Amino acid sequence: MRDFFPGLAGVPAAKSSVSFVDGAEGILEYRGIRIEDLAEHSSFLETAFLLLFNHLPTKLELEHFNRDISQRRRIKYRIIDLLKSLPEQGHPMDALQAAVAALGMFYPTHEVLDEATRYLTAVRLIAKLPTIVAAFARLRRGDEAIQPRDDLSYSENFLYMLTEQIPDPSLVKIFDVCLILHAEHTMNASTFSGMVTASTLADPYTVISSAIGTLKGPLHGGANEAVIHMLEEINSLGQIPAYLDHKLANKEKVMGFGHRIYKVKDPRALVMQGFAQQLDAHRDTQSLFTLARAVEAHMESRVGTKGIRPNVDFYSGIIYHRMGIETDLFTPIFAMARVTGWLAHCFEQYQENHLFRPDQIYEGPHHRPYEPLETREPHSQ
Ligand code: CMC
Numbered sequence: 001m002r003d004f005f006p007g008l009a010g011v012p013a014a015k016s017s018v019s020f021v022d023g024a025e026g027i028l029e030y031r032g033i034r035i036e037d038l039a040e041h042s043s044f045l046e047t048a049f050l051l052l053f054n055h056l057p058t059k060l061e062l063e064h065f066n067r068d069i070s071q072r073r074r075i076k077y078r079i080i081d082l083l084k085s086l087p088e089q090g091h092p093m094d095a096l097q098a099a100v101a102a103l104g105m106f107y108p109t110h111e112v113l114d115e116a117t118r119y120l121t122a123v124r125l126i127a128k129l130p131t132i133v134a135a136f137a138r139l140r141r142g143d144e145a146i147q148p149r150d151d152l153s154y155s156e157n158f159l160y161m162l163t164e165q166i167p168d169p170s171l172v173k174i175f176d177v178c179l180i181l182h183a184e185h186t187m188n189a190s191t192f193s194g195m196v197t198a199s200t201l202a203d204p205y206t207v208i209s210s211a212i213g214t215l216k217g218p219l220h221g222g223a224n225e226a227v228i229h230m231l232e233e234i235n236s237l238g239q240i241p242a243y244l245d246h247k248l249a250n251k252e253k254v255m256g257f258g259h260r261i262y263k264v265k266d267p268r269a270l271v272m273q274g275f276a277q278q279l280d281a282h283r284d285t286q287s288l289f290t291l292a293r294a295v296e297a298h299m300e301s302r303v304g305t306k307g308i309r310p311n312v313d314f315y316s317g318i319i320y321h322r323m324g325i326e327t328d329l330f331t332p333i334f335a336m337a338r339v340t341g342w343l344a345h346c347f348e349q350y351q352e353n354h355l356f357r358p359d360q361i362y363e364g365p366h367h368r369p370y371e372p373l374e375t376r377e378p379h380s381q
Contacts, residue, residue, distance in 0.1 A: 004361055009260065013192060015352070018051060018344045019184045023261035028268065030184050031055070039271050044179040045069060045154050048340040051184055052122055052347070072127040073148035073157065076106055080135060080145055088140035092332045093216040095136040096129070097209050103128065104205025112201060112350050121204045122343045129339055130154070133332040134161035155179065158336070162325065171323055174275045178316055181268040182334050184341030186261075190214040190221065194342045196356045198349040211342045212335050218255065221338075223313035224330040226255035228321055231288050234295070244298050256314030257299055263307030272315035279322040288318045
């Protein structure tokens with residue numbers, strides 16, 4: 001019997017210098033820099049540059065990067081037409097995945113190792129994802145998509161395209177830091193999915209659309225949306241013990257808790273908790289934040305010793321909810337941030353490529369006879 005690791009848990013699948021995580025100590029670094037330092041001092045686009053090019057940009061490099069991105073925010077009217085043709089009740093992650101795959105048809109990319117092509121592709125993807133997310137959010141309500149504004153910062157422009165209003169600068173800052181915290185996280189499911197696609201030398205648009213599909217699931221990025229549904233279902237402080245104990249007794253997952261790597265509280269959740277608290281200024285006794293704090297306390301008393309603690313998705317949804325963003329846009333916003341990490345890993349993969357082709361342990365039968373259609377009996381399980 002060969003060794004078998006379900007979910008490839010603990011199996012290194014690549015060498016990387018993009019980020020580092022220590023799950024026992026709760027440390028996350030991007031290119032060697034602690035996320036707490038980036039959250040305090042950096043901007044999302046500066047962090048994106050760091051992830052992609054392995055160093056913090058100079059003032060001039062950052063100016064050029066910002067300019068290149070703001071000049072490429074517009075999407076072609078045929079992408080808008082594509083978004084208009086999708087069912088309005090469909091999930092925005094599916095719309096985003098479809099639109100990103102379609103972008104690849106408008107910008108065919110064959111020279112995946114060419115540096116200039118890579119730069120342009122990265123800039124286009126980072127620039128256009130927010131425009132696609134905001135456009136679908138408006139088109140599905142019957143509103144026109146709002147043109148991006150080159151004079152606004154990345155986060156300011158996204159919030160403007162959602163609401164047609166210039167957002168409050170303090171909210172822009174919080175939103176931008178949330179993007180920094182979501183930008184990268186080592187070898188997670190969506191990054192791996194993107195890398196598998198990159199290993200076939202498929203173009204970056206195809207790589208990113210694979211990763212978006214993987215991020216959607218509730219065990220991964222979809223958890224931020226599921227947390228809000230859970231808190232709304234719990235509805236009041238008094239319901240918390242019964243609700244959580246029932247879930248734990250039935251071995252059901254409590255959304256926003258647990259992590260394959262972290263056995264302490266996710267360092268990203270700690271920063272986001274601070275923002276969620278800041279936004280919950282009125283301390284409403286039934287606010288989502290109040291409920292979340294009580295859920296965390298109850299979970300700690302029940303499963304804290306097993307290392308099941310809040311992850312990045314637990315408080316992020318509460319922040320976006322407070323900002324008035326629709327719940328099903330939380331995971332697309334995660335993708336807008338994570339596209340930077342996905343691209344950094346994708347480029348590493350192209351550089352040192354080895355086609356992913358793992359093995360399996362076959363457990364099926366051999367030498368089965370081919371039964372003719374006329375004599376086949378109904379199949380019983
Ligand atoms: N609620 C209740 N029990 C849990 C949870 C949870 N959220 N997470 C893990 N456990 C228990 C699980 O029941 C199992 O118990 P036992 O040993 O008694 O059988 C044990 O902990 C190990 O669980 P596992 O599912 O084998 O562990 P994993 O490393 O595969 O889990 C996880 C990682 C993220 C899939 C899981 O914790 C989970 O499903 N959490 C809820 C969904 C979620 O919040 N996902 C976001 C993850 S972080 C950000 C991101 O990737 O997007």
